[in-house]
Amino acid sequence: DSGVTQTPKHLITATGQRVTLRCSPRSGDLSVYWYQQSLDQGLQFLIQYYNGEERAKGNILERFSAQQFPDLHSELNLSSLELGDSALYFCASSVDPRWNTGELFFGEGSRLTVL
Amino acid sequence: GQQVMQIPQYQHVQEGEDFTTYCNSSTTLSNIQWYKQRPGGHPVFLIQLVKSGEVKKQKRLTFQFGEAKKNSSLHITATQTTDVGTYFCAGGTQGGSEKLVFGKGTKLTVNP
Numbered sequence: 282d283s284g285v286t287q288t289p290k291h292l293i294t295a296t297g298q299r300v301t302l303r304c305s306p307r308s309g310d311l312s313v314y315w316y317q318q319s320l321d322q323g324l325q326f327l328i329q330y331y332n333g334e335e336r337a338k339g340n341i342l343e344r345f346s347a348q349q350f351p352d353l354h355s356e357l358n359l360s361s362l363e364l365g366d367s368a369l370y371f372c373a374s375s376v377d378p379r380w381n382t383g384e385l386f387f388g389e390g391s392r393l394t395v396l
Numbered sequence: 397g398q399q400v401m402q403i404p405q406y407q408h409v410q411e412g413e414d415f416t417t418y419c420n421s422s423t424t425l426s427n428i429q430w431y432k433q434r435p436g437g438h439p440v441f442l443i444q445l446v447k448s449g450e451v452k453k454q455k456r457l458t459f460q461f462g463e464a465k466k467n468s469s470l471h472i473t474a475t476q477t478t479d480v481g482t483y484f485c486a487g488g489t490q491g492g493s494e495k496l497v498f499g500k501g502t503k504l505t506v507n508p
Binding site for chain 1: 402429431437438439440441444484486495496497498499500501
């Protein structure tokens with residue numbers, strides 16, 4: 282158990298819909314990262330938050346947005362969903378916001394299926 | 397943009413055989429991290445290498461970071477069925493907007 286909690290674990294929805302994925306980081310971790318993993322693909326970095334502020338942005342679509350709340354949990358909002366958005370979405374957390382200072386702790390992921 | 401290439405994409409071995417996956421970057425990395433993802437699981441951190449030419453061992457796993465800090469390898473000696481999974485390298489970019497760029501991973505299957 283990494284200590285990172287993601288909900289829901291599975292989500293099935295239709296094209297055009299909007300969903301929200303939620304992540305609670307490990308206790309004490311201020312930095313939250315969102316990654317997308319499609320079938321047989323690597324981990325595509327979407328966005329990073331540190332202590333409520335956006336710190337780094339990756340290949341995140343304009344239809345996607347995220348935020349980190351004062352209690353440090355984060356939400357990833359996916360709207361106008363397309364079939365290609367079907368993927369496993371991971372949240373990870375770390376103590377330090379800098380990428381080169383240590384490991385990321387990953388949650389178990391939220392599997393999104395868009396029909 | 398920054399890319400980290402990882403080969404091979406797939407590797408099938410017989411139990412007891414050795415396994416190696418390689419990671420290459422076009423630019424110098426600040427550090428390299430390795431993660432393992434079991435089937436149906438989430439990535440789990442294995443190790444971080446920071447120094448040029450660094451070599452670290454964890455039981456049957458040997459990790460190396462190249463002298464130029466542009467490449468890395470993970471070698472597993474005498475694979476076991478418990479080694480099954482996808483191994484990802486992740487390179488830390490330097491300067492400007494720091495990011496951790498993941499390779500596409502090497503999926504290892506082990507035949508008993």
